[in-house]
Amino acid sequence: MLVRYEYIEFLRGNSMQKTKQERSPDIESHYRRMKDKTLMRLFILPTLVLLISINVFPLVWSLFLSFSQYSAKMVNVWGKNPEMIGVANYRQILSDPEMWVKFITTAKYVIMSVAGEMILGFGLALLLQLNFRGKGLVTTLLVLPMTMSPVIVGLMWKLFYDPNWGMFNFLLGLGRIDWIQDPARNLYSIVIADIWMWTPFVMLLSLAGLGAVPKYLYEAAEIDRASWWFKFSRITLPMISPILMLALIFRIIEAFKIFDLPMGITGRGAMAPPLLAMHLYNVSFVTWNTSIGSSLGYIMLVMVVAITLILVKYLNKAKQ
Amino acid sequence: MKRAFKWSGIVMLILCLGAVYAFASGKKPAEEQFITIHWAQWAPSDYLEKLSEGFTAETGIKVIVEQTPWETFVQKYNTEMIARSDAWDIIVGDSQDIGNMAVNGHYLELTDWIKEKGVDKTFTPASLTYFAEYPKGGERYYAVPCEGDALGWAYRKDLFNDSKNKADFKAKYGYALGVPKSWDNLKDIAEFFHKRPGQTDDPSKEFYGISIYGDNGYDSLAMFAEQVIWSFGGELGDYSTYQVDGLLNSKGSIQGIEYYHELFKFTPPGFGDAFYVKANDSFTAGIVPMTCNYFAFFPALSNEATNPFAEDTGYFPCPPQKGYDGKVRQFAALGGQGASVVTYSKKQDLAFQWLDWFIKKDTQMEWARLGGYTCHAEVLESGEFLNAAPYNPAFKTSMEIFKDWWACPEYDELLRTFSQTIADYVIGGKGTAEQALNKCTDQWAEIFKRAGYYD
8 A cells, every 4th residue: 555655646746755754654644545545536537437428328318318309310409309298209109009019029029038048948957967978068069059149140040041042941841931021930930049049048057056056955865765856846946046047037138128139030121020129229220210219218128127126036035 | 566567557557548549539640641432332332442443543542432231331321420420531322311411411512513513414314313412403412423223124035035935925925925015014924934844954943933122121122112103103202292192192002012012922932031132142043034123233143153144134124014094104213322522521622532533424434334333424325335234225224214212301211111011011911002001101291290391
C-alpha cells in the first residue's frame, strides 16, 4: 500500500524522499486511504462510462421510445419523431391477434427444444457415467456442436434440410419433404437443430453435477440393497437438481430469444415460423418501426425476467 | 518491483486508450487518396472495382468497393446513415430507397450537377426517373444511374427446339412451342414441362416447369409480383396521391396475383425461399426449362464454366399480356441501383471526380464491356453493346418497359406488409388473391395515413 501512496505522491510532483520525511504516519495513513479510493475510481471510471453509454443509456432510451411513435430511419423532430403516445404501442402489440400467435409459437418452441435438450442431455450424461473405452473421445465429440457458431449451424442445417439435395430427407428416406418453407414443419426443423446444438450444454452441466455427488451415498445405498431406481430418484436426482435447474434457466432464456438459428435455417421471410425475436428484428431493422420494436423488446424482457424469477425461486428451494 | 509493475500498468492503460482513440478516429496517412463505394456483394461490384482501376490510373485516387451481402445490404447502409457515418463516400443504393435517403438528407442533391454535366440528356429518361429522381416528376435528382437492371428470362433453346417437345406441345395447346408471346403462353410452357420425363440426362433427376422467385425476406417476391400485377392491368397505387384502394385491389391486380400463385405450382420443391441464387442454380442444374432472374445474374448463365447449357441458353424480356380490359401491356420489374454521394463524406470532392469520370461515354462503354449494365442512351443503342452478350438485346427491351416499386421513405414497410400478405397466398396457399390484396390495401392505407400523406 505504501508503494501506491508513494506513487501517487510522485504523480503529484512530490519526491518520495521528501514525502516520507514530511508526512506523519497518521497523515500518511489518511492520504493512503484517500488515494486508494481515487485510484480505484480512476480504474473503474472507463468501465463505468462504457457500461452507462452502451448498456444503461440504450435501456433507458428504448424505454422512453417504447412510449412514443418513432422511426430511427427518419429525421429526429421532437414532438413528431419521436411523438409521445403513452401506452399505445403496448396496447397495439397486446391486442394484435397475430402477435399472440407469435407468443404461442415462441412458447411452443421453448418447451419443445428445452425439454428435448434436458432429457437428451441428462440421459447422455448418465450414459457417460459408465466406463468404456474411448469415453474421453466420445465426450469431446458430443460437445463439438455447442462450440460452433449458431449462424454456421443454421446454414449447415439449411443444407441438410434442402428438399432437393439435402441429406436429412435422404437419410431418413422421407422423399422431398420441405422442412424449411413449409409452415407446418419448419418450427420443428429449428427445434431439431437447436436440440442438436445445445444438448451437449445440458450434458456437460449434468456431468459436472453427477461427478459432485458423494460416492459414499451410493455405497450406503448399496449396503441397504437399494434398487437402481431408488438410488436415482433418492440420491442422484435430488443432488443434481440445482445444477439441472441452472441448465434449465440458461436454456429457457436462450431459447426464448432465439434468433441466429432460425435466421440461418428459414431466413426472415413470411414463411419463417413466427418467433418473437425474428419479429422484433423485422419490426426494428427491416421496417424501422423503432418504437414498436422497443415496446416488444420490453415485453420480452419482462417475460424473461418473470420466468427467470420463478425458476430461481425453485432453484433456491432445490439448493435447500 | 511493485512500483515498476504499477508503472507498466499505467503505461499499458495509456497505450490502450491511445490505440482505441487512434482506431476510433480512423485517421489515414494524409498522402493516401482514396474513396470508398458501398454496394451489394455481387459480380457487378467486382466489375465496378475493375472499371475504377482506369480512374485510379488517370487520377491516382484509389477506389475501394466495399460489398455487403444482399440479405443485409439495405439494413447496413441505412444503419450507417442513421449514425451519419462517413465510412463511405458513395453508396450505390437500391432504387426504391432513394426517397428515404433524399428526405432524410443522407444523399447530396445532384440536380445542378446532373444538368451541368448533361446527364439528363445522355442517360435514358426512365433510368433517371427511377434511379435518381425524388419525388417522381419533381426533377430533383440524388443519384447517377449506375447499374440498370430488370427482371428477364433465360430459357433452354435445345428443349424448346426439340422436335418431340414441339409436336407434343402443339398437340396439347394448339400453337407452336417457342419464346413466350404472353404470360398465359409462358404458363402453358411451364405446365407442359413440369414433371415431363426425358428432359434430363440423369433419370433420377425430376424435371420442373419453371424457376421463379419465392423468397419474401427482402424484395424478390414483391418484384415478381409487381410485374405480373402491371402486366395484367393492375397497379400498386397512385404514386402521386398515395391512393391504393381500388388500384392495389383492382381486378387486374387480383388476376396478376392469381397468375403468380398458379405459376408457382410449377417450381421445384422448396422454392419458397428462392432468390437469385436458386433461380440460377436450378437452371444450371438442368431441372427447369426457363428461369426468371435479374439481368445482372445472366453473365453466369452465358459462361460455360458455370452453366453446362450455356451454348443452348437463350434470353427474352418479360412478355406482354392482354389484361381483363382487352388492353395489351408489357412491364418488367426494375432492378439496379444509382450511385449517390453521401452527405457525411469528408471526400465529396473526390467522389464528384469519380462521378465525372463515370458518366463519360467511354467509361460507360467499358462498363458495359466488363458486364455492367449501362443506362447511357448512346451506349445502349450501339451495335457493340447489343452484340457484346447474348442477353443484351433482351436487356435493351427491358430498359424500355421497366417500372419500379414505391420510392417513398415508407417503401420498406410497404414491402414487408406486401411480401407477408402476398406470400401467404402465393406460396402458402392461404385464402384468395382478393383477400390478400384487400388486407394489403388496408395496411398500406394505414401506413400512408400515419405518414401524413392524406393530411
